[in-house]
Amino acid sequence: LVWLLVLSLAWLGPALGDEEKDGEVVAEEEKEKEEDEVLSDEIKEEDNVLVLHEHNFARALSEHQLLLVEFYAPWCGHCQQLAPAYTQAATQLRNESSLARLAKVDATAQTALANEFNITSYPTLKLFRNGNRSHPLPYTGIMDTQGIVRWMQRRAGPSATLLHDTDTANAFASSQDLVVIGFFKDLKGKAAQAFYDVAVEMVDMPFGVAEAAELFQAYGLSADTVCLFKKFDERQTNFPVDPARGLDTSELTRLLRIHSLRLVTEFNNETSNQIFSAKIPHHMLLFLNKSSSEQLSLQDGFKAAASTFRGEVRWSHGRDKGGGCGAPHPQGHPSPAQVLFVVVDVNGYGADVLSFFGMTPADAPTLRLVKMENNRKYQMEQDSFSDTAIRTFIQAVLDGKVKPHLLSAEPPEDWDTRPVKVLVGKTFEQVAFDETKSVFVKFYAPWCSHCQAMAAAWEELGERYKDREDIVIAEMDATANELENITIHGFPTLHYFPAGPGRKMVEYKSARDVETFSKFLENGGMLPVEPPVVSEVRDCPPPQGSPQALLGE
Numbered sequence: 001l002v003w004l005l006v007l008s009l010a011w012l013g014p015a016l017g018d019e020e021k022d023g024e025v026v027a028e029e030e031k032e033k034e035e036d037e038v039l040s041d042e043i044k045e046e047d048n049v050l051v052l053h054e055h056n057f058a059r060a061l062s063e064h065q066l067l068l069v070e071f072y073a074p075w076c077g078h079c080q081q082l083a084p085a086y087t088q089a090a091t092q093l094r095n096e097s098s099l100a101r102l103a104k105v106d107a108t109a110q111t112a113l114a115n116e117f118n119i120t121s122y123p124t125l126k127l128f129r130n131g132n133r134s135h136p137l138p139y140t141g142i143m144d145t146q147g148i149v150r151w152m153q154r155r156a157g158p159s160a161t162l163l164h165d166t167d168t169a170n171a172f173a174s175s176q177d178l179v180v181i182g183f184f185k186d187l188k189g190k191a192a193q194a195f196y197d198v199a200v201e202m203v204d205m206p207f208g209v210a211e212a213a214e215l216f217q218a219y220g221l222s223a224d225t226v227c228l229f230k231k232f233d234e235r236q237t238n239f240p241v242d243p244a245r246g247l248d249t250s251e252l253t254r255l256l257r258i259h260s261l262r263l264v265t266e267f268n269n270e271t272s273n274q275i276f277s278a279k280i281p282h283h284m285l286l287f288l289n290k291s292s293s294e295q296l297s298l299q300d301g302f303k304a305a306a307s308t309f310r311g312e313v314r315w316s317h318g319r320d321k322g323g324g325c326g327a328p329h330p331q332g333h334p335s336p337a338q339v340l341f342v343v344v345d346v347n348g349y350g351a352d353v354l355s356f357f358g359m360t361p362a363d364a365p366t367l368r369l370v371k372m373e374n375n376r377k378y379q380m381e382q383d384s385f386s387d388t389a390i391r392t393f394i395q396a397v398l399d400g401k402v403k404p405h406l407l408s409a410e411p412p413e414d415w416d417t418r419p420v421k422v423l424v425g426k427t428f429e430q431v432a433f434d435e436t437k438s439v440f441v442k443f444y445a446p447w448c449s450h451c452q453a454m455a456a457a458w459e460e461l462g463e464r465y466k467d468r469e470d471i472v473i474a475e476m477d478a479t480a481n482e483l484e485n486i487t488i489h490g491f492p493t494l495h496y497f498p499a500g501p502g503r504k505m506v507e508y509k510s511a512r513d514v515e516t517f518s519k520f521l522e523n524g525g526m527l528p529v530e531p532p533v534v535s536e537v538r539d540c541p542p543p544q545g546s547p548q549a550l551l552g553e
Contacts, residue, residue: 048090050103054112057105061131066100066156068127068139068148071107071114076122082143089148100152127155141203142273150203159199160207162187166218169210173229178205178260182226183219184241187211191224191247198249202256228256233263254279263310264303264341268349280340281372284309284394286385287354288365290345295365302341304387309339309394339369339394355479358407368405369397374487379405406482419462421474425481431474432497438471439497440508440521443478448491454512461517470499471521496525 041056043063052060052069060067070086072079090102107114107122117126117136125139141151160182163169173179180199184192187209199207216222224241237259241247257278265271267285275283286302288295344350346361354360357368357377365385369378378397384390396402408425415422423431423441432439442458444451462473478488486495486505494508506525510516520527 046104047087048094048102049087050101052103052105052113053110057113058133060103061128061133064099064101064103065130066098066127066152068100068102068125068152069136070102070104071117071119071122071124071126072104073108073122074106075108079123082123085143085145086148088145089152092145092149093152098153098156100156102148102152127152129155140201147203154200154203159196160209163208163210163215164212166214169208169215169218172206172208173227174231176206177231179208179229180205180226180256181208181210181229182224183210183216183221184224185211185216191241194247194249194252195226198252198256202253205256205260226252226256228259230260258340261340263306264299264343267342267344267353272349275340275342278340279372280338282309282339282394282398283370283372284339284341284390285344285368285370286342286365287344287346287350287357287359287363287368289347289361291347298365298385299343301385301387302343302390305390305394306339306341308391309341338398358480367393369394371404376404377406377482378402404482404484406484407480408482409477409480419466419473420459421472423474423476423481425483428476428481428483431472433503434472435500436470438499438521438525440471440473440517441495441497442475443488443491443493443495444475445479445491446477451492454492457512457514457517460514464514464518465521496520498525 041059043056043060044051050060050064050067070079070082072082086102086104093100093102105113107119107124113119117124126136127139128136139148139151141147161172163172163181169181173181180202182192182195184195186192192209195207195209210216219227223243224247226239226241226247228237228239229235230237239252239255257274258280261271261274261278265275267275284302284306286298288298290296344353346354346359346364351361354363359366366383367380367385367390370376371378378393380389380393384393393402406425411424411427412422415424415427421431432441440461442451442454458473458475465471465473478491478493492512494512496506496508498504498506508517508520510520510527516527
């Protein structure tokens with residue numbers, strides 16, 4: 001029996017060893033196969049999106065004339081939000097047999113590509129044309145399916161449709177609510193080329209071009225002119241090309257954006273992006289309840305006042321003798337649009353912006369004027385909705401004769417007895433600019449996750465310095481309080497106001513922990529020179545309902 005056992009083991013031993021070897025060989029082969037797949041230049045697809053890495057990137061560029069590449073991070077919320085729209089856009093372009101294709105790169109795994117193209121945020125979209133790897137173009141369109149498709153289509157084909165005769169031009173001009181046609185004597189000239197550049201970027205409206213003499217005659221033109229055709233307000237707005245200056249792309253873009261808006265625009269999901277992208281420096285807002293016929297009637301005076309501040313193209317003198325389009329003869333620079341008139345339904349889409357103005361639906365009807373550069377808000381002493389009163393109020397604000405209306409909450413009864421002093425708009429000046437104390441203020445938003453994360457550290461800091469007569473730790477809800485000379489753009493924002501004359505202010509931008517805060521305070525508002533600490537400091541975005549938040553900035 002012993003010998004049989006020995007012989008059996010002797011016989012089974014090599015077989016068992018071979019089995020282990022076979023398992024190792026299989027595992028090794030699978031590993032090599034995976035490595036070969038990564039190293040291969042084969043291009044795989046996921047839902048019509050090309051999946052790229054450093055070994056197939058060059059091949060993708062060589063095979064696709066127009067390639068939009070999304071550099072993403074798997075953990076990025078914005079990337080995850082974009083993914084369905086990006087996939088749908090890729091499928092639509094693929095189904096149309098377009099020259100344009102979409103691709104994606106995991107920038108966290110493909111660090112060589114991320115470094116090569118200087119990817120510092122996610123998602124970042126870049127367009128590669130004709131295999132050019134050294135000068136990709138940044139994506140400038142809207143981050144949704146149709147925005148991506150239109151942006152790519154405008155680059156895949158001619159950016160403007162060539163119109164040969166009157167019938168074609170008339171049909172094109174009335175094909176949509178907004179249509180742009182450039183009339184040029186020479187389609188290869190500088191002005192026409194600048195027009196094509198504008199057309200490439202403004203993908204939300206169709207562009208056409210015409211050079212036939214019969215079309216100039218049909219539209220009453222004698223010189224190069226860009227015409228905007230609309231199915232609302234004035235039917236047609238003309239922008240003659242200055243023979244001396246030529247056609248300035250940024251100026252034409254600005255004018256088209258301004259005049260593509262209605263004289264009075266209702267704030268809603270479709271118009272919000274147009275309203276803010278027009279870059280008009282002042283917005284006059286009429287807040288009303290659209291379910292009230294009495295409040296709806298207030299729009300008449302509002303619209304009557306709007307034409308005064310439309311920002312028409314104003315020229316010093318003269319008209320084109322061709323006359324049919326009534327185009328002014330260019331003798332100078334067009335004046336900028338000053339005020340955009342917007343109606344906000346307090347019980348509709350506009351409800352989301354009420355908190356930004358410190359309002360509730362019960363405050364309607366009411367008027368506000370906003371300076372867009374600093375979000376300063378202006379309010380009539382008593383609302384008057386006649387066109388004359390509205391014009392007078394706006395002009396007074398433009399002339400600097402009206403002070404901004406600043407939000408301020410009421411201070412809590414114990415605001416100055418807590419370790420962290422609670423400031424509001426009406427108490428800020430007396431505390432922050434007390435010449436006998438250095439004051440460290442946290443400007444926060446109640447909903448901001450980054451503010452919530454550092455709340456405990458700020459309270460601990462308050463406890464540490466509560467008995468110091470020369471140092472005050474404070475905080476202010478910047479969504480409920482506003483200051484005349486300080487604008488808060490993100491949360492949390494930390495400002496240090498040193499003791500002494502001069503109303504000085506120092507913004508704190510270092511690590512948000514108690515020990516670093518203390519070093520900063522003990523060093524008089526400066527951090528000692530030390531090796532840099534690698535730590536990520538993130539901010540919450542602007543307040544909900546603000547122009548920046550609505551634009552996604």
